[in-house]
Amino acid sequence: MIPTVQGGRGKGGQWRYALTESEHGHVWGVCAEVDGLFREPGRATYELFDWVPDAAEVRGWVGCRVWLVPEEEAFDPWLLEDVESPGRQRRTDALVLTGLDDCMGPPEGHRAPVRLHDGYRWLGSCREFTRVLPDEQAAPSLVLRGLSPGDRLREALATGTRRALDLDQAWLEIRDDSGEPLADRLLRPKVRAWRPSSHGPDLIDLELGEELDRPVPGYARPLWDRWLAGPPEAPGAWAGLDTREREAWLELVRDRGCRLKHQDRPAGQSYELDGRHITDEPSLYLALGEAFNGPGGYFGGCVAALAECLQGNFGYTAPATLLWRDIAPARKHLSHVLTAEGEPYDLVALVLDVLADGGVRVTFG
Template sequence: MITVVHEDEGARGSASYALTETEHGHVWGVCAEVDGLFGEGPRGTYELSDWVPEGAGVSGWVGSRVRLVPEDPARDAWLLEDAQSTAQPPRTGRHVLTGLDDYEGPPEEYRGRVRVHDGYRWLGSCRGFTRVMPPPEQVPAPLVLRGLAPSDQLGAALAKGTRRALNLDEAALEIRDAGGEVLTDRLLWATIRAWRPSSHGADLIDLELDGGRFTPVPEHARPIWERWFAGPPAAVNTWAGLDTRHRGAWHDLVRERGCLRQVRDRPAGHAYELDGRYVTDEPALYLALGEAVNGPGGYFGGCLDALDDCLRGTFGCTTPATLLWHDSATAREHLSRALTPEGWPYDVFAGVLEVLAEGGMDVTLV
């Protein structure tokens, strides 16, 4: 599906970046351009043998949270995030899934039958699986901060030039939008590999950092980030024309930005309205909730636990309050038949209503 941003599709802004030492908040330097921010990190690859698809089958992007459920009930399901499928010729009986493994990965030494779902429907099953080991790790691409204005401390470290001086320890790459507002940040271990005078101006340098301990932003999220570099959206539902994968990338930025900002809570008793016309998946659900409470680009949870936290204050709302949910039938239709990680039926729509009620939000569905 082609990604479409409703509001000013040509909107592009210039971000600014600050390399900041995390322990004391010292800023090593600031710049307006970074190479290596976007890229593809390592992904787990699973070859599923004797694959039997269910329903329409799958190809291409599969889902943001795909579960592989062992037939043995004593074994836990495991998660592939941002999973993609590479269908093999039918006669081979094989199917390949790639994605970001969770921290545990597959059950140890288990190679039995597995059934796969994307959180809403069963995709298929296989007799067994093999985790394909990646080729020997190549040297990761560096992170290059171009046109960096170095602080005096960074200048002193570069002048010293020892291995210890060039190891800046843990740092955050703080990213601000064109209006100067903090958008998000990325943690990294800032080890300097090289530096040189920059063509961007006198007294500026291009600083090259080791990319081995930096996780790049996935390439598919690049257009979303570039839209947000221009600043937050001016209208609600700017994300409505995006597919589920890109809505998820939009919500990732909404969440990261929301958790870095201080939002004043409205007084108890406030009445909110939710535009539910585009709530056809979970990212849309939480994007619409965030905008109902905090306006365009606003954040108000991204899962049931986070929603519960937001209802307790410091995220724009003081309960008790009321919420008028327009076009609620759309969410009920699309979110009432979900699957737990283990594959049991689950009603996301009802779960959200329950958390809202328990948190003091009186919801009227229309």
């Protein structure tokens, strides 16, 4: 059974979810709970033949991003995200990987050798691979429970034709308990069914024939529950998380931060960064976000986004100073990372250059 999100209204009486038409912004309806937001996403499966590891055994959770780099330079690397592995297949030399396939995927028909890395180290190589096609299954629907339908949705349901029940393109907008925007998901919803809801009179349970392309996996559910209650009040709430959880935390920080309206502070501000817990890439951007915008703050989730935030509209105005306390962990863990193609570079030095180009004078303490 797909779990539901309990407690649909925030402390201020706000509905947690809204289904909003994407072009003109009219609201189809607001609701208390959604079935289908929290579930395991569909994962691609690869079988890598003649696997030769470069380091330790690849098993369990492998990394946020694993790049498959073709031996032939004519082909670009491709990406698997949130990668897991049960390890080698019994009595074979093949390694099995599962992950979220990027939009490009491998070159069609490509079977030549590839090397794999997780952005930090080389994992190993294989002679060839195959993508295992999953069994065909009906796409799970999305059910909006306790929905208060808007006038346009009432009209569409009363009409009942296939055309009227095709809601075209819409956003499922998600707010926290204080009513502040938290995240959203883009849909192309078609009404499959509706029925009176147990949540109250004049409310319905609306079933949409739409599978979310970005459901929230089980390991991220506790993090979402924390953010749905409101943003953190103290910095470093992410420090005790592992890399996988930090990546999910950063996604929430980014989703929320890009929806907030930031008032740029005057030039000449002084900021302070706590570097004690920077041991991976997501923690670098989480620490930067909190340095510039306080607990749960966003200030870029990659180098390009950091450069964009330095241009304004995210609370910052050049010039400024940043005191980076305890840079040693970042230098230890992020001074020798890998590009998609597997070329080593110094991420800490790159970030310092981007900050300098954006008018931030960095000192260390």
